[in-house]
Amino acid sequence: MTTDQISASSLTDSPPLIPAGPSPKAAVAIDTPPLRLACLEVCNFRRLAKTRLELDEVTTILVGANNSGKTSLLTVLRNFLSESPGFRAFDISLSQWAKLREVCHRWEALDEDPTTDSKDAESWEAEYQELQACMPFIDLWFDAKEGAYSHVAPFITSLKWSGGAVGVRVRLEPVADANELRNLAWRYREARAPVRELPKDGHAWPIDLLDYWLRHSADLRRIAAYRLDPVKGPLADKSRRDLQELPLGSQPIELQHLRKLIRVDFVPAQRGLGAEEDEMRSESASSRPGLFSSQLMKFARQHLNVAPSGHGHREDLVKAVANAQADLDKSIYKALKPAMEDVEILGYPGLHDPHQFHFRTRIQTADLLAHSTAVQYLLDKTAVDESLPEHSIGLGYQNLQSLSFMLVSFRAARLNPPQGSPAAVHLVMVEEPEAHLHVQVQRNFSKNAHELIRPKEHVHSYLRSQLLISTHSSHLAHGDNFTRLRYVRRVASTGLGAKPSTQVVNLGDAFGEDAPTRTFAERYFQVQHTDLLFADAAIFVEGTAERMLVPLFIERDFPKLAKKYVSFLDIGGSHAHRLKPLVERLGIPTIVITDLDPVLPTRTDKGRLVRAAVHIAGQEKLECGNDTLTSWHPMLAEFQAFGKPTPAQLVWTSDTGAQVRFAWQLPVAAASEQWPSSFEDSLVLSNIDWFKALEEEVDPITAAKVKHRGTLAKVIGLVLDYPDHAELLKELHAMLRGSFSKGDFAATLFERLNAGQDLKCPAYITDALTWLSGQLNVTAGETP
Numbered sequence: 188m189t190t191d192q193i194s195a196s197s198l199t200d201s202p203p204l205i206p207a208g209p210s211p212k213a214a215v216a217i218d219t220p221p222l223r224l225a226c227l228e229v230c231n232f233r234r235l236a237k238t239r240l241e242l243d244e245v246t247t248i249l250v251g252a253n254n255s256g257k258t259s260l261l262t263v264l265r266n267f268l269s270e271s272p273g274f275r276a277f278d279i280s281l282s283q284w285a286k287l288r289e290v291c292h293r294w295e296a297l298d299e300d301p302t303t304d305s306k307d308a309e310s311w312e313a314e315y316q317e318l319q320a321c322m323p324f325i326d327l328w329f330d331a332k333e334g335a336y337s338h339v340a341p342f343i344t345s346l347k348w349s350g351g352a353v354g355v356r357v358r359l360e361p362v363a364d365a366n367e368l369r370n371l372a373w374r375y376r377e378a379r380a381p382v383r384e385l386p387k388d389g390h391a392w393p394i395d396l397l398d399y400w401l402r403h404s405a406d407l408r409r410i411a412a413y414r415l416d417p418v419k420g421p422l423a424d425k426s427r428r429d430l431q432e433l434p435l436g437s438q439p440i441e442l443q444h445l446r447k448l449i450r451v452d453f454v455p456a457q458r459g460l461g462a463e464e465d466e467m468r469s470e471s472a473s474s475r476p477g478l479f480s481s482q483l484m485k486f487a488r489q490h491l492n493v494a495p496s497g498h499g500h501r502e503d504l505v506k507a508v509a510n511a512q513a514d515l516d517k518s519i520y521k522a523l524k525p526a527m528e529d530v531e532i533l534g535y536p537g538l539h540d541p542h543q544f545h546f547r548t549r550i551q552t553a554d555l556l557a558h559s560t561a562v563q564y565l566l567d568k569t570a571v572d573e574s575l576p577e578h579s580i581g582l583g584y585q586n587l588q589s590l591s592f593m594l595v596s597f598r599a600a601r602l603n604p605p606q607g608s609p610a611a612v613h614l615v616m617v618e619e620p621e622a623h624l625h626v627q628v629q630r631n632f633s634k635n636a637h638e639l640i641r642p643k644e645h646v647h648s649y650l651r652s653q654l655l656i657s658t659h660s661s662h663l664a665h666g667d668n669f670t671r672l673r674y675v676r677r678v679a680s681t682g683l684g685a686k687p688s689t690q691v692v693n694l695g696d697a698f699g700e701d702a703p704t705r706t707f708a709e710r711y712f713q714v715q716h717t718d719l720l721f722a723d724a725a726i727f728v729e730g731t732a733e734r735m736l737v738p739l740f741i742e743r744d745f746p747k748l749a750k751k752y753v754s755f756l757d758i759g760g761s762h763a764h765r766l767k768p769l770v771e772r773l774g775i776p777t778i779v780i781t782d783l784d785p786v787l788p789t790r791t792d793k794g795r796l797v798r799a800a801v802h803i804a805g806q807e808k809l810e811c812g813n814d815t816l817t818s819w820h821p822m823l824a825e826f827q828a829f830g831k832p833t834p835a836q837l838v839w840t841s842d843t844g845a846q847v848r849f850a851w852q853l854p855v856a857a858a859s860e861q862w863p864s865s866f867e868d869s870l871v872l873s874n875i876d877w878f879k880a881l882e883e884e885v886d887p888i889t890a891a892k893v894k895h896r897g898t899l900a901k902v903i904g905l906v907l908d909y910p911d912h913a914e915l916l917k918e919l920h921a922m923l924r925g926s927f928s929k930g931d932f933a934a935t936l937f938e939r940l941n942a943g944q945d946l947k948c949p950a951y952i953t954d955a956l957t958w959l960s961g962q963l964n965v966t967a968g969e970t971p
Contacts, residue, residue, distance in 0.1 A: 251675030354415025
């Protein structure tokens with residue numbers, strides 16, 4: 188784009204039209220879009236009391252537990268940036284309800300009519316400012332290059348702008364000024380007058396201003412956009428947490444400038460199941476088009492039922508429809524001519540009377556698709572006559588086709604606006620796409636979806652397309668790298684009168700500059716498909732046995748905890764500490780169940796120092812060989828200290844308040860101060876009597892003594908052969924480190940525990956689960 192073009196377009200405060208025949212130099216300059224939405228900050232919307240979301244240049248994926256605020260982030264963008272804002276009274280943050288009630292209580296206490304109130308204008312202006320401070324708003328922060336000047340010119344605050352951050356605040360404004368506030372106060376008082384003396388705990392409407400707005404939601408349809416100072420914004424200083432205040436007397440910018448700057452489109456999670464099908468519900472199920480056909484019809488109505496405009500394919504389509512229409516008119520007349528001649532005989536034609544029937548049909552392109560067999564699929568490209576209607580194809584395939592075409596339709600609507608040029612930034616939001624997609628599709632969804640919304644033509648390469656996805660699918664979340672993941676975290680209320688809120692964590696920053704650890708975490712999550720990012724709490728376990736048995740112990744002994752969404756990660760003590768930065772960012776209560784892995788440093792015949800795994804028998808110079816316990820927490824210098832840990836040594840607390848409860852083997856009281864060093868031997872020592880009783884176990888059907896085999900028989904034999912616990916621990920340690928199958932042993936115990944047999948959970952795990960249960964009860968507002 189030339190300098191003259193930039194200057195001319197900036198005079199009209201509108202984006203330039205696509206230049207015809209740009210110079211080679213200009214073409215290179217616009218290969219990378221010069222403008223993107225980099226960050227947004229939301230205030231006073233639902234649980235988003237003060238929430239910042241940093242956006243990726245291409246795709247941003249929102250993850251997090253239920254009721255954390257993911258949908259609210261999508262909804263607030265849709266409400267503020269769509270053509271018709273759709274706010275409701277309960278969209279106003281709960282933290283502001285008390286202030287709004289104070290405002291309306293003052294209105295009720297007025298002795299005079301608010302519209303003629305003699306109270307000075309400054310008082311009503313202060314009242315107006317107080318009301319506006321309770322309203323939701325969103326700050327949009329764009330990263331703009333010099334080539335984006337024509338798009339951002341209305342929002343620039345400096346005369347010497349040469350690229351950088353541009354901020355726009357969009358605010359809900361029920362009233363435009365103090366005078367309109369007086370009128371609102373009068374309308375509210377009139378509504379309250381008949382029920383003012385009635386108790387507010389009844390059903391008399393309205394009980395307060397929020398209740399009033401539930402019926403008069405039209406008051407919540409007005410929004411206004413304002414310039415922001417980029418120096419005080421998050422792009423200039425990420426550590427800045429306070430949102431800037433608008434100077435008194437700030438003048439709003441025309442919303443049409445915002446519409447030219449950014450366009451949003453939204454795909455709801457319940458597509459095909461909600462209000463979007465209202466227009467077709469009058470049709471029978473057999474005649475209703477399928478999901479993909481519905482998208483084709485909508486696209487045809489918007490883009491095909493129009494006059495030709497010079498676009499080759501559209502003009503050809505219009506001509507084809509016109510020719511078909513003429514042939515159809517002739518065919519209809521020919522088929523109906525005998526009947527029409529009989530009807531004409533009954534007429535009394537005069538000079539001005541109609542002499543003959545004539546047909547002139549009007550074919551709308553979309554109508555050609557409005558039936559259930561309009562779209563068909565060929566199972567074999569060579570068999571033209573062997574096609575099936577859309578309803579005969581699998582639902583997953585229909586959903587994929589429908590969603591894909593919806594995204595393509597968004598792109599077409601963006602590039603062909605009713606007036607003006609395409610919006611510089613196109614933000615497409617998709618809510619929980621996994622609700623309608625198979626697992627195989629979810630893994631590559633984000634990449635493929637962005638390709639569908641991105642303009643293909645080079646002439647549109649100056650336009651930015653960004654994708655924002657909310658998901659509960661580990662397959663979708665881990666199909667991309669951590670740099671695009673944003674964890675939406677629930678923040679519990681703290682202090683009197685405080686309300687729960689939401690914080691968004693950029694997981695791309697979780698590991699800092701530690702690229703190897705980030706790579707390890709990404710690959711681990713891709714292989715395990717763990718649901719850690721969506722859980723209320725997490726439990727890290729050492730191996731197969733813990734992964735199989737601990738959930739059963741929880742179900743039996745901790746029924747309230749069993750109802751929580753707890754994620755289990757099978758990751759040994761050699762690697763659990765590598766997830767420390769992630770656990771700290773997530774902030775959810777976590778247990779790390781791990782083994783002590785005792786080792787004894789010795790020297791070989793050649794003088795090389797080795798650390799040999801041993802059982803615990805009071806040896807001097809014994810060391811802990813578990814990397815998690817030695818490098819994360821509690822990092823005790825003396826091994827014996829692990830036997831009697833203090834509460835502070837059991838719980839690690841981060842600077843952000845995240846807590847992790849560590850659980851390792853402790854001396855078993857029944858074992859005369861003997862000390863197990865793995866989950867298996869701790870389980871055996873905690874259930875000595877149970878294993879002994881298995882020797883006399885009788886089959887309830889045959890009444891014969893049960894013959895135990897495999898790993899269970901080996902353990903029973905050791906328990907019977909070594910009544911001395913010190914010897915038993917030694918033999919268990921040797922067996923467990925030999926050819927013993929821990930997986931088979933765990934599966935055998937799983938079967939018996941699942942059948943209701945009284946197998947005790949080791950005390951060190953029970954204590955940790957008790958701690959976790961208390962943490963989740965406190966978080967949920969229950970009594971521990």
